[in-house]
Amino acid sequence: MNGRVLIALAFVFPAVLSESLWAAGEKPVLWWSFDGQAAGAVKDAASDTEDAIEGKFKYMPGPCGSALKPDGYTTCIERKAAKAPSLDSAFTVEAWIAHAAYPWNWCPVIAQQDAENKGYRLAVGPNGDFSLELAVGGKWQKCVSARNILPLREWTHIAGTYDPQKGITLFANGKEAGRLDVQGKPDWARDANIRALMNYEKVKPSNIHRPFGTLPGWFSIDGLVDEIKLYDTALKADRIKEDSKPNDKLASPALPLRKMPYGPEGPGRFGAYYCNLKYYEEWDNLWAVDEHPDIVVRFDRSATRVVFWRGSRFSPAWVSENGLWMADQSVESWNRIEGCFEHMQDRRCRYSHVRIIESNDARAVVHWRYAPVNSHDKLRDEDEKTTRAFWVDEYYYIYPDQMGIRKPTWKTGTLPRPIQFQESLPFTGPGQLQSDVVNKDFATVANFKGQTEALSYVKNPVRREMPADLTIQRYNFRSKNRPSIIFEPGNRMGRATDREMPSGGLDVPGSCNHWPVGQAACDGRTAQAPDRPTHFLGFPISRPPVHDKDGRSWWNGLYSMTEMDMAGLVFAGRSWAFAPRAALKSKGFQCQGYDRAERAYQLSKEKPAADGKLELTLDASEDSPAFNPAFVVRHWHPRSLKLKLDGRQVPRGSDFRVGARPTLEGEDVIIWIRAKSTKPLTIELSAEQAGAR
Structure with missing residues (x-):
């Protein structure tokens, strides 16, 4: 035999061997490769049929050609039971998957099941895990990795096999990842449709705080999937190892780290601006x-x-120069029947909206209106006869000094x-941990006398005596600018204590991820991974004094994101709480006096005019x-003003x-001066040019 014939046989023999392996029962009976990219359908290469894809999705590069990108909310593949492959006893399911975020609860990659009574499913879980589950002998068996x-934003090949003599075996990237010893023929759900990427029915999120405050909902896999295959045999480990090799060099999936939006980087012209803050495509498409x-x-x-964004239900967040977010709770109420009534539960912003009342060189005023909802x-x-309910109007008077x-x-x-009026809530974004946002000494509190105390994460915290009449709190962010709140005299600050250091330190995700951004109908879910935006801490919590006048009630707080130290905040607080x-x-x-609700002196011209000179001390x-x-x-309404300061x-x-502030009656002028003094300060404002506008 010459060399040329030997070479030819060397190429032919593997092909013959491959065909013999297929013939031996290792050919998939269902194979969604996602390479055909038919509109609204996916082709099963094993049976040459098309299955419908519901919801929104797109195609992206995958390990073996194209991959499917579900939107995390609506995407589902379904095949009628009559057209489903008929399995006997042994079987294998496999797929490639890359998570952008873990599902809210267990979610099938592919399943044919009747609840947990009959059938099977290959599923991914909320903790970066996966499982193969099936019914055997009237009992639901589950093997979990x-x-x-x-890992988030990385491709992983997952597979699960079932052998009626050996049980369930899991594989991740070709390596064994779990085993469950169970014998017997599966109880197939032959009357059930095959379903992929979404559960058969609405499901509650995992790790919830209050069952009565959470409703089941729809969700799908959020990320990328490729090469979903079903076999009517239990593949050997070496075959699965081969399947876990991509066609080409495995590139990182097209799943960039999601970043909560806050507008252009850096400083900009002072003022309030309407905009459409983009988060990521699939979330944006909901709106x-x-x-x-x-x-x-x-x-x-x-x-x-300061960001008023749909992702926080328009609750304003003060964002530092390096992108750290500090938000606050709405006015909140609750019961033990349906949970919390708050802005957090208005996940579609049906009852929450914002508008700019005023924006000029001197200040910006933003109005946030909402109804606490569960x-x-x-x-x-809500009144049964009038359908009127409890509503809140919040006004934000924001000045150029970041207060x-x-x-x-x-x-x-x-x-x-x-009732609860406020609860300080830092955010973590995807990929962030608590240690990226706050220090071990997470907050500092003070009173107007200048007495301060640090609040820290410690092991086994004990109750410490705090300064009396606490009115100031500052969160010690890992940034130059740090968020603070100053309350009026008479404030009652609660839970100003040290906190228990988590067992893993602060290198953990934020506490809860039902808000911000999350669309689950849930008033409390413990975050399992740094895959979604979260909020955490929440303490101290203050109960500020409430004012009543002319049929309206309100409270005031002075919020900021500045570089001021505690002495500076005490100084600023005194100037507001005890204005000269x-x-x-x-x-x-x-002069009508100083209004803490606007952080401004209120004056009026006796006769509307553009000229005049205003002098005060x-x-x-x-x-x-x-x-x-x-x-x-x-x-x-002067055309221009000149200022003399002392x-x-x-x-x-x-x-x-x-x-300038136009009104129905004419026009008002807003003046802001950067000045600091503990001695009498003379201010002289003169109209540079007289004449009506």
């Missing part, structure tokens, strides 16, 4: 919105910002019980310092800002 065996559903407030001297989509205290007032207001007499008295020196104006002292004062002057000319710009 170790947790985190399926039937145009260009302006969200709002971002930017600052010109800092990369920090996971059952029921409003708090702003939060003023939640409601109709007097409608406040439900029990304003003494008018000029005629033609009236702020009686500042150590106990009542002046810090970046703002003024709202009604019925005054006789010194201050040009318009970063330290002296003026904004």
